[in-house]
Amino acid sequence: MKFLVLTDIHSNEDVSAWANKIIEDKGADFVIILGDITQFGPKSWAENFLAAFKVPVYAVAGNCDPPEEIMDAISKKALLLHKRKIFIEEVPFIGLGGSNPTIFDTPFEMSEKEIESSLDPLMEMNAVLVLHAPPMGINDTIPSGAHVGSSAVKMIVDKYHPRLVLSGHIHEARGIVEENKTIFINPGPAMNGFSAIVTINGDKIETEMLELK
Numbered sequence: 001m002k003f004l005v006l007t008d009i010h011s012n013e014d015v016s017a018w019a020n021k022i023i024e025d026k027g028a029d030f031v032i033i034l035g036d037i038t039q040f041g042p043k044s045w046a047e048n049f050l051a052a053f054k055v056p057v058y059a060v061a062g063n064c065d066p067p068e069e070i071m072d073a074i075s076k077k078a079l080l081l082h083k084r085k086i087f088i089e090e091v092p093f094i095g096l097g098g099s100n101p102t103i104f105d106t107p108f109e110m111s112e113k114e115i116e117s118s119l120d121p122l123m124e125m126n127a128v129l130v131l132h133a134p135p136m137g138i139n140d141t142i143p144s145g146a147h148v149g150s151s152a153v154k155m156i157v158d159k160y161h162p163r164l165v166l167s168g169h170i171h172e173a174r175g176i177v178e179e180n181k182t183i184f185i186n187p188g189p190a191m192n193g194f195s196a197i198v199t200i201n202g203d204k205i206e207t208e209m210l211e212l213k
Contacts, residue, residue: 007168035062035132060097
């Protein structure tokens with residue numbers, strides 16, 4: 001399977017057009033969206049954005065997405081992964097939107113306890129985690145040098161050893177990290193032209209970070 005990963009669109013009108021071109025050029029089977037589809041709404045923008053894709057879309061909402069509105073939009077126009085597990089070609093994909101608490105008091109934040117209790121019952125070994133917020137210490141560094149990821153996500157990662165962890169949220173922390181046989185990807189904010197292609201073929205994972213020129 002091959003899929004395009006997008007995050008942090010923040011209502012950028014240009015994203016769907018260039019993303020569809022990548023899908024066609026790379027032969028992607030589907031799209032995974034890691035949240036912050038909108039900049040605090042509205043629901044109608046999210047619905048139009050999700051409906052523009054030419055392949056199936058799996059998505060979670062981010063901390064800047066009003067959760068009830070945007071999760072309803074995802075449910076209507078895509079497949080909502082928040083607090084759910086689905087199997088794609090026998091690979092388990094487990095999703096959680098929102099973020100751990102921030103200093104900005106954004107619409108969709110959860111306590112670390114809620115993050116843990118939401119993910120733990122769904123988890124199994126060797127899964128793909130589809131998140132908005134990264135684990136503490138990985139792809140989570142802000143310009144001050146502080147780590148602002150989720151300690152609960154890190155605990156889940158250490159416990160279940162997923163094959164792949166996809167997250168966004170921290171715009172400055174774009175990158176790929178491999179640790180303890182888990183690959184962590186932050187594709188970078190799509191609002192700035194960043195994305196990633198991931199191919200899973202059995203136990204083999206190939207990644208390609210993309211940037212509009």
